Amino acid sequence: MTDHPRRVTRALLSVSDKTGLIEFAKALAGHGVELVSTGGTAKAIAAAGLQVKDVSELTGFPEMMDGRVKTLHPKVHGGLLAIRDNKEHADAMKSHGIAPIDLLVVNLYPFEATVDKGAGYEDCIENIDIGGPAMIRAAAKNHDDVAVIVEAADYQAVLDELAANKGATTLSLRRRLAAKAYARTAAYDAAISNWFATQLKDNAPDFRAFGGRLIQSLRYGENPHQTAAFYATPDKRPGVSTARQLQGKELSYNNINDTDAAYECIGEFDPKRTAACVIVKHANPCGVAEGPDLITAYRRALACDSTSAFGGIIAVNRTLDAEAARAIIGIFTEVIIAPDATEEAIAIIGGKKNLRLLLAGGLPDPRTIGLTAKTVAGGLLVQSRDNAVVEDMDIKVATKRAPTDAEMRDLKFAFRVAKHVKSNTIIYAKDLATVGIGAGQMSRVDSARIAARKALDAAAELKLAEPLTKGSVVASDAFFPFADGMLACIEAGATAVIQPGGSMRDEEVIKAADDHGIAMVFTGTRHFRH
Template identity: 70%
Template sequence: MSDLASPAGLRRPARALVSVSDKTGLVDFAKGLAAFGVELISTGGTHKALAAAGLQVKEVADVTGFPEMLDGRVKTLHPKVHGGLLAVRGKPDHEAALRAQGIAPIDLLVVNLYPFEATVEAGADFDECVENIDIGGPAMIRSAAKNHESVAVLTGASDYALVLAELEEHGGATTLALRRRLAQKAFARTAAYDSAISHWLAGEIGVAAPDYRALGGQLVEALRYGENPHQIAAFYASGPRRFGVSTARQVQGKQLSYNNLGDTDAAFELVAEFDPARTAAVAIIKHANPCGVAEGSDLADAYELALRCDPVSAFGGIIALNRKLDAKAAAAIVKIFTEVIIAPDADEDAVAIVAAKKNLRLLLTGGLPDPRAAGWRHTPVAGGFLAQSRDNAVVDEMDLRVVTKRAPSEAEIRDMKFAFRVAKHVKSNAIVYAKGSATVGIGAGQMSRVDSCRIAALKAREAATTAGLAESLAKGSVVASDAFFPFADGLLAAAEAGATAVIQPGGSLRDDEVIKAADEAGLAMVFTGVRHFRH
């Protein structure tokens, strides 16, 4: 018989130490423990809450014989606490040491940590954040988790019902299988907690590449599978709160897949580039690349313009909005098959319209992410991961330098800025044709930049044909490139497609050659000095 399933794996907790910051569900859980004859020990505010509920509970200071001190910084860091948690039950020398020192075993620990992450998110100053770094809590959690052979450790209110159910099933005992599961969660919780602290402190002191970088996250949802059905996947929230898929409330629709979540995140990050106070904007994403983006007088207008860019690819896509979804926009969107709609909010009429498509997921995030916000992105590589700061450069803050004989018109500049915003979110090599604050052709992810130019031009011609127009949508457009043109061929392909102006970072050894070609073609061109590679 496996030790996990054997009677020897059952342990009846006689004493529990309870010390929590978040007291959600605490009293009911403590009453449940008391009903099984578990003696309760507690600290500070937790003790007051339990005593006020009429429970018999000892102060930790009465157990240790040592008062809380240093504003509560020292209260559980004591041998009578850690000895009670760490002693190996049934080991003669450990049990003799407990008897000699008058230490009683602690069989169950309930600790959730000071709210450090929430304190940082609330914008507290440095000293307040430091005061919300828990020391005693993680120490106790790790002691209990190490000794999970005998001790059950609970690190959140979500553990309460699980433990009470097991006590009920096993006559007041826990199984080794559960204690191991709780121990794994406990070590992960303290690791994520330390990760948040180390990331915050590195930012506060300006260390861009610390010697150690820890990653931590909290499970949002276990997913059916990853990119493919044979891959395991899960969704975790981590780091400072950022409006998007991690804050979204799913109003309706099927469970989101791994690919849905990645595409939806890409769509919402793109549409957040457009200030909702200035304009309505819609982005349509397929396989993490935009197939149509537009601004409009309202969301419905912007959606129709975005859809026109590539209506074939938009089928089964992700729709992201920068404003509250209204009935007019919802009615337009549901005309074709769509996987996900993500928006900051939605009105009741819009929700009712979307409800008619029961499999269509509607996500409401509560706000837009700030494209200027600092942050970090991590990419796994063999044996480790790459870490880089988020691309938070925005075109409105760039110094656009005219490098051609002809300067762009005001209308061209507006479209240039629009196209460069979009190019930031297109996989490299990225080429975006835009006209009237709407994409008309997008070339993404090609090994050759000139191929991206040609693909984008082809998309513009196909879109025109679908719309019943004789002339390519690229005629009279501007073109944005995420990186410099290494040769003039890509720029000439754009001119041939009908583009009249170009926005690009510049910086090629052949910039003079490219500028000369632009002048000969009558193009206006500006350099941003900022590259937007996205791999």
């Protein structure tokens, strides 16, 4: 590929975000570039004392229909699309009085921001840009001759080239800008199409697209031989994508994945009701607890499985305070994420230079409707987020004995946690803290036994006379297909069970519970998490 320089003689600027506009326009004028513009952009440039031609002068037509029609004209698109070295194109330009446009600067109407602020239907429709994407795509297609800028961040790169190449841009830059331009219009159209699907309550539109903006390029993916990057979508759900990183090393792919798992789980706990802490390792909670304050919640969560917590991710649901911060830095931790933190807590964490501290500014709402997606070979699986919460479920007592109030409180806690643990899931809980977690096993019996074994290990470390599964409750993310899984939980010491129900053998499982004097409730809602 040669540099193939193209001199910029005329630029068309039409931007909704005017950050850096005047400085850029002045620099272009300094290179002898003729400025053409539209509406508010033209007024801003003229107000800065620069010569600017309104696009209506170029086209011979005024802006009309509330600005909906202003750039959709052959004198605009011909100036962008004409191949400069093609004689037929050059003759057509001369014949029809079409002047070349060598640089297009457009950032689109703020559709995503309009939706994000909760605007009404008509307002959102009016913020769908038509002329902008058409011009961007035209300029990007003709990148052999035309440079296109879709955000202010690229102003300096263009100015650097103009300075280095006597007012010309290189093909390598124009190609990079063209690729970015098509990606931007693709993400923009994806946001619009998904908004329409939501408005129409269409869960399976014929075409589905997702788009995002780069947050950071990652060193590698799950493993060092995999490439990776992190993108933000229009969904402004509080979490790792919206968080401010105050300190620590750059987040890795696995850090981001695990931190998201931790923060989605902590979102289940209303900070007005209780303090809570979640400790995650490899995308699974290894300890979750509520408490009167964060330090109590943290210590109780850590007690569930302090071995797995080493090198884990910690999420809390309230402003991180100094007392909790001092406790957390007692063991090696990769990431702490919280809605906010006190200055004293920030200073304490600052003593651990590699520990990442993220402040998300809020908690995710577990009831929020949204989409999740995962790739499969040749396809994309899209589903609505699991936004079921146990407080909204119609819980039915299935056994002769109903749970006590204390048991019911722990059962709801355990089921809230089970939603965020990989299937098959078994959660033992006692006094609003997990005391054994079994995750991701092919057999529910194995999950029950692994969780019980974890409780035995914790009891040995804490020098307890017996594991905390004695007198605990147990949650299963899906029904027990046979009584054996529940019997393993009873053997570990559980006195009450919460599960979705719905198995062909529910009666067999209920009978086994009754035979052992166990209370069992059905939620009617499953929480598979693969």
